[in-house]
Amino acid sequence: MHYAVGMPTAVELDFNPPPSTEASDKAGGPPPFESWGRYPEYPAELKQLHWQGDYPRAIDGVHHGALAVGMGRSYGDVCLLKDGTLLQTTGMNRLLDFDPATGLLTAEAGITLAEILDFAVPRGYFLPVTPGTKYVTLGGAIANDIHGKNHHHAGTFGCHVTQFELVRSDGRRMLCSPTSNPDYYAATIAGMGLTGVIPWAQIRLKPIVSRKINYQGIQFHGIDEFLDLSSQAGNVEYTVSWVDVTATGKNFCRGVFMQGDHSQTPAPLKPSPKPKLVFPMELPGFALNRMSVGAFNSLFFHKQMKKRVSTLQDYEPFFYPLDAVLKWNRMYGKRGLLQFQYAIPWEHAKEGTVAILYEVARSGLASFLAVLKAFGDVPSPGMMSFPKPGITLALDFPIKPEKSFALFDRLAEMTREFGGRLYPAKDARMTSAQFQAFYPQWERFARYKDPALTSSFWERVIGGQLGVKGVGR
Amino acid sequence: MNPDDQNPASTSAAPASPDPAGPETTLPVPASSPMFEQARGAGQLSGVPREAEQPLALRSTGKRAESAGRTPRKILVLGATSGIAEACIRLWAARGDALYLVARNPDRLAAVAADARTRGASSVGSAVANLDDTAGHPELLAHAINGMGGLDVAFLAMGVLGEQGQAERSFEATHAILHTNFTAPVSLLTWLANYAAQRHAGTLAVLSSVAGERGRRSNYVYGSSKAGLTAFVDGLRNRIDREGVRVMTIKPGPVKTAMTEAMKGREKFADVDAVAATLVKAIDKGKDVVYVPGIWRIIMAVIRAIPERVFKKLNL
Ligand SMILES: Cc1cc2nc3c(=O)[nH]c(=O)nc-3n(C[C@H](O)[C@H](O)[C@H](O)COP(=O)(O)OP(=O)(O)OC[C@H]3O[C@@H](n4cnc5c(N)ncnc54)[C@H](O)[C@@H]3O)c2cc1C
Ligand SMILES: NC(=O)c1ccc[n+]([C@@H]2O[C@H](COP(=O)([O-])OP(=O)(O)OC[C@H]3O[C@@H](n4cnc5c(N)ncnc54)[C@H](OP(=O)(O)O)[C@@H]3O)[C@@H](O)[C@H]2O)c1
Numbered sequence: 001m002h003y004a005v006g007m008p009t010a011v012e013l014d015f016n017p018p019p020s021t022e023a024s025d026k027a028g029g030p031p032p033f034e035s036w037g038r039y040p041e042y043p044a045e046l047k048q049l050h051w052q053g054d055y056p057r058a059i060d061g062v063h064h065g066a067l068a069v070g071m072g073r074s075y076g077d078v079c080l081l082k083d084g085t086l087l088q089t090t091g092m093n094r095l096l097d098f099d100p101a102t103g104l105l106t107a108e109a110g111i112t113l114a115e116i117l118d119f120a121v122p123r124g125y126f127l128p129v130t131p132g133t134k135y136v137t138l139g140g141a142i143a144n145d146i147h148g149k150n151h152h153h154a155g156t157f158g159c160h161v162t163q164f165e166l167v168r169s170d171g172r173r174m175l176c177s178p179t180s181n182p183d184y185y186a187a188t189i190a191g192m193g194l195t196g197v198i199p200w201a202q203i204r205l206k207p208i209v210s211r212k213i214n215y216q217g218i219q220f221h222g223i224d225e226f227l228d229l230s231s232q233a234g235n236v237e238y239t240v241s242w243v244d245v246t247a248t249g250k251n252f253c254r255g256v257f258m259q260g261d262h263s264q265t266p267a268p269l270k271p272s273p274k275p276k277l278v279f280p281m282e283l284p285g286f287a288l289n290r291m292s293v294g295a296f297n298s299l300f301f302h303k304q305m306k307k308r309v310s311t312l313q314d315y316e317p318f319f320y321p322l323d324a325v326l327k328w329n330r331m332y333g334k335r336g337l338l339q340f341q342y343a344i345p346w347e348h349a350k351e352g353t354v355a356i357l358y359e360v361a362r363s364g365l366a367s368f369l370a371v372l373k374a375f376g377d378v379p380s381p382g383m384m385s386f387p388k389p390g391i392t393l394a395l396d397f398p399i400k401p402e403k404s405f406a407l408f409d410r411l412a413e414m415t416r417e418f419g420g421r422l423y424p425a426k427d428a429r430m431t432s433a434q435f436q437a438f439y440p441q442w443e444r445f446a447r448y449k450d451p452a453l454t455s456s457f458w459e460r461v462i463g464g465q466l467g468v469k470g471v472g473r
Numbered sequence: 474m475n476p477d478d479q480n481p482a483s484t485s486a487a488p489a490s491p492d493p494a495g496p497e498t499t500l501p502v503p504a505s506s507p508m509f510e511q512a513r514g515a516g517q518l519s520g521v522p523r524e525a526e527q528p529l530a531l532r533s534t535g536k537r538a539e540s541a542g543r544t545p546r547k548i549l550v551l552g553a554t555s556g557i558a559e560a561c562i563r564l565w566a567a568r569g570d571a572l573y574l575v576a577r578n579p580d581r582l583a584a585v586a587a588d589a590r591t592r593g594a595s596s597v598g599s600a601v602a603n604l605d606d607t608a609g610h611p612e613l614l615a616h617a618i619n620g621m622g623g624l625d626v627a628f629l630a631m632g633v634l635g636e637q638g639q640a641e642r643s644f645e646a647t648h649a650i651l652h653t654n655f656t657a658p659v660s661l662l663t664w665l666a667n668y669a670a671q672r673h674a675g676t677l678a679v680l681s682s683v684a685g686e687r688g689r690r691s692n693y694v695y696g697s698s699k700a701g702l703t704a705f706v707d708g709l710r711n712r713i714d715r716e717g718v719r720v721m722t723i724k725p726g727p728v729k730t731a732m733t734e735a736m737k738g739r740e741k742f743a744d745v746d747a748v749a750a751t752l753v754k755a756i757d758k759g760k761d762v763v764y765v766p767g768i769w770r771i772i773m774a775v776i777r778a779i780p781e782r783v784f785k786k787l788n789l
Pocket of ligand 2: 680
């Protein structure tokens with residue numbers, strides 16, 4: 001090529017565009033991912049997994065630990081990792097296989113139980129176990145080995161997981177089932193996301209012929225009536241009780257025992273409508289106080305005027321009364337809420353429950369959602385599974401730093417004295433000594449932990465002991 | 474370990490074999506061409522994923538829900554692993570349509586295809602292809618159309634956002650964006666338009682973008698690729714609408730998909746499922762120009778109205 005003399009050469013000309021003048025992103029701001037209790041709050045990097053092949057590539061170059069997360073419906077810090085990398089799975093929500101003859105459903109682990117229901121109900125199938133919200137992922141349901149109102153019949157969610165794949169941070173992919181890699185199968189069910197990432201899982205759904213539930217609500221006064229009702233309901237699939245923790249004196253431990261079975265009368269199996277209500281804003285901290293909660297509880301108790309009511313009810317309000325309003329956790333204001341859930345074995349279940357309810361009433365702190373249930377004895381395949389035969393009580397409190405933390409610490413100690421344990425999915429407070437007493441098998445479990453994965457929960461209760469933090473791949 | 478080891482039983486649902494007596498395509502590679510036969514004989518055409526190689530979880534049940542009283546539509550999706558395309562595929566599958574899915578990544582494609590089968594698509598064929606390879610287009614399209622035994626809808630979804638900064642520095646990067654977003658769709662549409670026009674039937678639905686309506690400092694390379702595509706598709710409609718072919722220019726505003734993951738203000742972007750619901754309805758009707766969400770028709774009218782001497786000072 002020939003250029004006119006005197007033209008600058010390409011090298012002399014600056015062909016590069018000048019640097020951009022746009023301001024760089026500000027650091028800080030709200031955390032990218034919150035748990036349902038919105039406490040604690042930690043900064044973290046959030047990455048989305050869209051495809052099964054995205055992991056472990058997504059953590060290339062990550063040296064400060066990573067954790068898979070689903071819908072963030074855990075209350076405390078099992079789904080958080082301070083200054084770490086969170087891998088959200090909800091973009092990985094494909095259905096992979098369904099056998100209408102057996103009800104075996106295979107899906108990617110980021111699918112929500114709501115999405116599974118939308119698919120399964122019109123085909124005459126239902127979840128084998130469901131928690132009190134349908135906005136949790138399949139992976140989250142396995143990792144916390146969740147339980148539902150049918151625990152005394154069906155056991156935990158893990159009992160219905162026939163197989164899943166587990167991907168380790170070194171790229172190893174393992175098929176886990178009761179017969180294939182059974183040790184990883186056991187460690188991953190209730191494994192709190194620490195054994196690896198689950199890209200897909202298979203569960204066994206159960207047949208239904210109607211959306212309806214034959215519901216009965218029965219008032220009770222005192223723990224003995226609750227225990228009687230629980231034992232009489234042995235043949236009823238779903239049982240749960242709401243208890244008024246603000247009531248003292250003769251009303252102490254009053255509540256409503258709620259039970260139900262899937263209706264056996266065939267009826268149209270339409271999918272559920274989408275919820276329309278979103279809790280509009282954060283309420284100020286003082287909005288939920290003993291007065292307002294006490295009034296609510298009294299209202300709830302007396303809403304059911306009669307000793308016993310029976311109705312045919314849609315499954316949505318029966319299983320998911322709170323899902324009707326999205327983001328209802330905003331009701332608890334900026335400081336968030338704490339959950340507390342114990343399981344105390346039958347041996348001390350009654351005295352433990354009375355003592356703890358008494359302690360709560362005495363504290364003057366109000367709890368809206370107090371849920372009491374008798375756990376059954378169906379064993380879970382999960383090594384670290386929470387439920388055990390006995391009584392479980394779940395409470396939630398708006399956070400009032402000194403008061404609620406002091407109460408929680410007392411309740412945790414009482415739980416330990418009564419031989420019970422707390423549920424990691426609903427905890428932000430238990431100490432390392434308590435965790436290790438509740439789950440003495442933790443050392444065996446830790447052998448299956450993936451070195452690149454950890455959570456703020458695990459750092460809190462085990463932390464330095466194993467030196468897991470900062471370990472790369 | 475591979476789940477295959479555990480459970481070998483599963484039926485294959487690889488692309489349905491073309492019906493030799495089926496409708497003839499004017500695409501240059503007839504179903505009986507030696508090249509075509511050879512590829513099928515080898516069990517793999519341009520990398521059609523072999524189902525036996527997929528993990529158990531990715532294989533089909535072989536069962537299909539035929540939706541009552543409705544003839545399934547035969548829908549070809551080019552760029553089937555796109556977030557917008559996948560959301561549409563779920564809706565089409567749930568109502569029992571027949572699908573043929575094309576994408577370049579075999580694992581992703583297998584997952585999308587498994588999902589479509591599980592949701593009830595009356596048939597799901599698939600082929601792996603890099604759509605930048607325009608020379609392969611006629612064979613690919615012939616295979617797809619023969620596989621479905623016809624074509625009601627072709628949905629063109631592939632596209633790349635590219636990196637504006639990189640494109641400013643290198644023509645090579647610019648060229649790659651223009652090729653994938655403009656040249657490749659133009660190649661596909663040239664074949665598809667002639668096929669459809671001869672049959673006086675079919676809908677060609679093309680994902681362009683609102684970004685093609687005005688050159689902006691922050692993404693004019695992507696924008697120009699979409700501007701070109703919009704003009705091409707609009708013109709094509711003016712040519713063959715009268716032949717009975719619906720040609721659709723679809724202009725999404727920002728949508729929450731993998732493409733926009735790193736963008737600021739993403740919380741306010743449109744939900745991909747809502748976008749898909751709008752698109753599936755619009756494609757049924759064969760609308761000419763679709764803004765989705767609809768508000769973007771107004772926003773873009775305003776943006777187009779800003780005088781250039783003002784616009785060039787803005788940071789858009
Ligand atoms: C209103 C409400 C009611 C509830 N009722 C119940 C109830 O009745 N019974 C009950 O048991 N629980 C209940 N829960 C708790 C909830 O079911 C569990 O916390 C559940 O695990 C949340 O699932 P998620 O998808 O939100 O997961 P996240 O909370 O995001 O994560 C939970 C755990 O799962 C792990 N995880 C998620 N996905 C994967 C994956 N793909 N691979 C590996 N690990 C993964 C995470 O690392 C983390 O340890 C309730 C919660 C709410 C908000
Ligand atoms: N999201 C938005 O805000 C938005 C707005 C306006 C217009 N659009 C347009 O809508 C379309 C879909 O976008 P999206 O949002 O769904 O983004 P996306 O999820 O990133 O999808 C883009 C798809 O194009 C595929 N693709 C790219 N190059 C290809 C090639 N050479 N061969 C085959 N496939 C190729 C990608 O395949 P891989 O999966 O293998 O990468 C990917 O599946 C695009 O044309 C986009 O420009 C999007």
